[in-house]
Amino acid sequence: MEILRVFNNNVVLSRNAAGQEVILTGRGLGFQGRPGDPIDESKVARTFMPTDGRDPDNFGALIADIPPEHITLADEALDIARRELSTTLPSHVVVALADHLSFAIKRAHSGIGMEYPLRSEVSHLYPRELAAATKIVAYVNSRLDEPIPQDEAVAITLHLVNAGFASGDLSETYRMTGLFRQLFEVVEQAYGRPFDRDSVSAARFITHLRYFFIRMRKGEQLSEGHDILVAAIQEAYPQAYSCALKLAAVLELRLGDAITDNEIVYLAMHVARLSAEPDPATSDTGVDVPTGGPML
Structure with missing residues (x-):
């Protein structure tokens, strides 16, 4: 195997014997490595396979962001x-x-x-x-x-x-691609600036939406005990919550079902996480701001 991309000293993108892109982790695996360099397989501790249409670069960046x-x-x-x-x-x-x-x-x-x-x-x-x-x-x-x-x-x-x-059905992932794009456009319009859709927070947001669609299909939205959490999020992140209401309106229109308050709350938390990252149009650091919010 050879290196396709280095995420950090311990995480790289490679391709396995079956020709599939995989993320490899191991202490020092990517140190001073460059694309095309052979993988020192004795250093490989874990292999992660992007599934269900996940983008290998986003998935690798997320792994690299975790200790x-x-x-x-x-x-x-x-x-x-x-x-x-x-x-x-x-x-x-x-x-x-x-x-x-x-x-x-x-x-x-x-x-x-x-x-x-x-x-x-x-x-x-x-x-x-x-x-x-x-x-x-x-x-x-x-x-x-x-x-x-x-x-x-x-x-x-x-x-x-x-x-x-998880079903592993890629057709559902492809069907939702257009909806993902529309939701990002709503967030960008709400904040008046573009967002880096390849960032770790964007990957988390997409993962949350992926699971949300699963819950919608199963009729098992998050719904109980929302009052305290709704009030806390509205107070802590008013702009993100307002944006989440707009996202919920789009989702209700596209999916044909009402969105519960708890689902809106978690949308707001992911929007807050996205909005905390530097503006890609003005920032050249490429560094993600570590912010919070559950990834459900």
């Missing part, structure tokens, strides 16, 4: 889910959980709380996944000096549920 130790922690923790649920989990679930855990760990270190007012809904709909997620939180906390809140099990449950819903 390697958090990816390791997520992969180890997901062994619990694999045993409890008797299932395999695609590599993108490891990345999604690692991204979530990484942000949860940062929040815990900064003393920032995050409420997930969905426990009763999740416990009713997905008891097995919640039980596995609770064990995941316990395992993660056994490895940390500063534990993350037990309520993180609610968000982790949704990651496990989303993984079970």
Whole structure:
């Protein structure tokens, strides 16, 4: 194998024997590497395969943005889910959980709380996944000096549920491409500036929308206990919430179903994350601003 792109010292894009683009991680794997250089396969720790039409460059940038130790922690923790649920989990679930855990760990270190007012809904709909997620939180906390809140099990449950819903049908991904583009245009119009659609936050936003479409097809939108969270987001991110209402109007028109307040809240959090990044028209740093928000 050879290097196609270097994301950082530990993450590179390559192509496997079947001709598929894959993201490889390993300590020092990309150090001083250039496209065309051979891969030192003895340094490869993990291989991630972009699935369901995911863009390999966006997927690789997301992985590069996560500390390697958090990816390791997520992969180890997901062994619990694999045993409890008797299932395999695609590599993108490891990345999604690692991204979530990484942000949860940062929040815990900064003393920032995050409420997930969905426990009763999740416990009713997905008891097995919640039980596995609770064990995941316990395992993660056994490895940390500063534990993350037990309520993180609610968000982790949704990651496990989303993984079970994934169909691998690329036609749905292609069908939604035009809608993704329209939603980004709505955000850009609301803020009066372009956004880098290849950024990590944009990749997270697209992933959230992908899971949202799955929930819409299953008739299982996030819906319970939204009042407190809605008020908090409206106060903290008024412009992002206003933009999210516009996105919801587009989605309702295109999909033919009403969007719940909780779904709008999470749209607002992703819009806030996008808006915190530098304007690509005026910034030449190429550095993502680390901001928050759950990736569901």
